Amino acid sequence: xxxxxxxxVLFFGITIPATSPSFAQSGWFWQNPLPQGNHLWAAATxxxxxxxxxxxxxxxxxxxNGGATWTPQSSxxxxxxxxxxxxxxxxxxxxxxxxxxxxxxDGGATWTPQSSxxxxxxxxxxxxxxxxxxxxxxxxxxxxxxDGGATWTPQSSxxxxxxxxxxxxxxxxxxxxxxxxxxxxxxDGGATWTPQSSxxxxxxxxxxxxxxxxxxxxxxxxxxxxxxDGGATWTRQSSxxxxxxxxxxxxxxxxxxxxxxxxxxxxxxDGGATWTPQSSxxxxxxxxxxxxxxxxxxxxxxxxxxxxxxDGGATWTPQSSxxxxxxxxxxxxxxxxxxxxxxxxxxxxxxDGGATWTPQSSxxxxxxxxxxxxxxxxxxxxxxLxxxxxxxNGGATWAPQSSxxxxxxxxxxxxxxxxxxxxxxxxxxxxxxDGGATWTRQSSxxxxxxxxxxxxxxxxxxxxxxxxxxxxxxDGGATWTPQSSxxxxxxxxxxxxxxxxxxxxxxxxxxxxxxTGGATWMPQSSxxxxxxxxxxxxxxxxxxxxxxxxxxxxxxxxDGGATWTPQSSxxxxxxxxxxxxxxxxxxxxxxxxxxxxxVTGGE
Numbered sequence: 001x002x003x004x005x006x007x008x009v010l011f012f013g014i015t016i017p018a019t020s021p022s023f024a025q026s027g028w029f030w031q032n033p034l035p036q037g038n039h040l041w042a043a044a045t046x047x048x049x050x051x052x053x054x055x056x057x058x059x060x061x062x063x064x065n066g067g068a069t070w071t072p073q074s075s076x077x078x079x080x081x082x083x084x085x086x087x088x089x090x091x092x093x094x095x096x097x098x099x100x101x102x103x104x105x106d107g108g109a110t111w112t113p114q115s116s117x118x119x120x121x122x123x124x125x126x127x128x129x130x131x132x133x134x135x136x137x138x139x140x141x142x143x144x145x146x147d148g149g150a151t152w153t154p155q156s157s158x159x160x161x162x163x164x165x166x167x168x169x170x171x172x173x174x175x176x177x178x179x180x181x182x183x184x185x186x187x188d189g190g191a192t193w194t195p196q197s198s199x200x201x202x203x204x205x206x207x208x209x210x211x212x213x214x215x216x217x218x219x220x221x222x223x224x225x226x227x228x229d230g231g232a233t234w235t236r237q238s239s240x241x242x243x244x245x246x247x248x249x250x251x252x253x254x255x256x257x258x259x260x261x262x263x264x265x266x267x268x269x270d271g272g273a274t275w276t277p278q279s280s281x282x283x284x285x286x287x288x289x290x291x292x293x294x295x296x297x298x299x300x301x302x303x304x305x306x307x308x309x310x311d312g313g314a315t316w317t318p319q320s321s322x323x324x325x326x327x328x329x330x331x332x333x334x335x336x337x338x339x340x341x342x343x344x345x346x347x348x349x350x351x352d353g354g355a356t357w358t359p360q361s362s363x364x365x366x367x368x369x370x371x372x373x374x375x376x377x378x379x380x381x382x383x384x385l386x387x388x389x390x391x392x393n394g395g396a397t398w399a400p401q402s403s404x405x406x407x408x409x410x411x412x413x414x415x416x417x418x419x420x421x422x423x424x425x426x427x428x429x430x431x432x433x434d435g436g437a438t439w440t441r442q443s444s445x446x447x448x449x450x451x452x453x454x455x456x457x458x459x460x461x462x463x464x465x466x467x468x469x470x471x472x473x474x475d476g477g478a479t480w481t482p483q484s485s486x487x488x489x490x491x492x493x494x495x496x497x498x499x500x501x502x503x504x505x506x507x508x509x510x511x512x513x514x515x516t517g518g519a520t521w522m523p524q525s526s527x528x529x530x531x532x533x534x535x536x537x538x539x540x541x542x543x544x545x546x547x548x549x550x551x552x553x554x555x556x557x558x559d560g561g562a563t564w565t566p567q568s569s570x571x572x573x574x575x576x577x578x579x580x581x582x583x584x585x586x587x588x589x590x591x592x593x594x595x596x597x598x599v600t601g602g603e
Contacts (some may be wrong), residue, residue, distance in 0.1 A: 033322030057572030095122035152168030303592035312459035
């Protein structure tokens with residue numbers, strides 16, 4: 001499965017600093033990207049200093065200094081939040097998956113859930129005052145409140161098409177847009193919604209009105225539509241791009257900005273007669289944009305991307321930091337010293353427990369899947385097309401080694417500076433006893449991809465892979481013996497603490513345990529059906545498994561897996577690998593460059 005984790009599924013040389021020392025924090029906290037790496041879907045700019053952004057996993061961020069710093073707020077939910085609307089510095093509403101509606105009246109210090117009466121995803125929201133607002137979403141859902149959300153009343157949209165954006169200019173006058181060119185208009189507060197002819201079948205993802213007559217909608221294939229008569233007619237404008245446009249914000253009839261696919265930003269100062277591309281400095285998708293005046297705005301997007309401008313977009317400044325390419329492997333030798341590897345030849349190194357992660361030059365742009373260090377200086381990384389890299393100076397330099405294969409290598413385990421094993425596609429196993437000067441092919445007896453490997457000494461190791469494959473060696477890989485896993489699930493990770501005691505994890509929440517060196521493997525109840533990708537045990541009792549689903553899954557045991565307890569990861573990104581150096585100190589890595597750290601065992 002690790003091959004797939006380098007592809008990020010989208011809804012439509014720097015040093016990476018941590019926010020504060022790790023000893024000051026409990027649970028799992030972000031180290032990369034910062035302030036966090038969940039997708040951000042929408043932003044509301046309240047004034048030049050104050051912005052609120054919402055996103056995946058229940059993420060809510062707030063700045064009161066123009067984006068110099070962003071503070072996470074507790075939403076009380078892990079549901080994805082797709083829309084946000086504020087009417088003043090204190091009063092705002094966010095909407096999201098499963099009919100989620102959250103209200104704050106204290107600037108986000110607290111967010112209170114409201115009853116929407118639906119489980120349909122809500123994808124956009126617009127308030128015109130503290131009492132009056134409209135939310136739209138999947139299956140043509142439209143909800144209306146006139147009492148600040150104490151009650152939400154469904155309205156008849158006349159469509160089952162998903163509605164992706166909504167804009168109101170006063171309590172009565174608004175528009176909603178959605179799939180297949182859907183545009184709906186109301187002038188009576190939603191008592192009736194009238195379809196308008198958009199002249200397109202493109203999905204319309206965002207809409208912005210500045211008065212009852214003047215509005216702009218954006219969508220797929222670079223679609224931009226403009227009306228100056230309240231939607232009686234919509235005229236197509238030339239965007240100059242075929243990229244998907246997702247968000248749009250106008251501050252007056254002439255001045256507006258649209259954002260979208262691959263970091264696209266377009267600007268107009270003549271009502272859309274011309275749209276000029278601006279340099280965003282990113283290829284990440286931008287989902288939301290909000291301007292408070294002609295000069296001051298914020299754009300947000302995938303993997304926690306935040307961009308700010310104070311000059312109308314002539315320059316866009318990153319307000320988030322860190323690498324956001326997927327990470328697939330991590331290895332620590334002590335609480336402070338560790339290395340993470342991932343897509344595009346990415347190698348990150350820390351010597352201060354992750355307070356800073358420094359990119360290293362791998363000398364390749366080939367994806368790296370696994371890494372194993374035996375001391376602060378000596379480590380090996382493996383990856384696509386048989387790639388093997390070796391360092392003996394803590395990553396100051398990485399030297400390629402000849403693996404003798406072009407098969408993808410997906411896991412690696414070293415027990416000392418000389419002795420290591422790499423596994424990968426088509427049952428590939430490669431072994432070295434001279435620090436990688438030579439790698440020798442070993443016969444696995446299977447063509448199933450092998451995704452994980454764990455050795456406890458030079459002779460004793462276990463490899464796992466597709467369709468419940470488990471292989472065992474007690475002679476350094478001269479022979480590999482298949483073991484019965486009792487499952488056909490893909491097994492993605494394995495961790496042994498001694499010759500007898502080990503745990504394997506895989507698809508559908510699969511966890512298998514052995515205390516007999518694999519003579520028998522017993523299933524354990526993980527309490528999840530999410531994919532589990534990585535596992536790390538520090539002793540026979542204490543271990544952590546990570547994976548992904550709607551949120552970044554983490555499961556913890558302190559009784560050898562008799563019970564597995566869920567922990568809050570704080571991310572919606574998939575987690576691919578985990579490494580603990582003791583019962584309390586661990587690091588998890590995954591999609592979008594996610595690096596999470598705990599110094600409290602995740603509690």
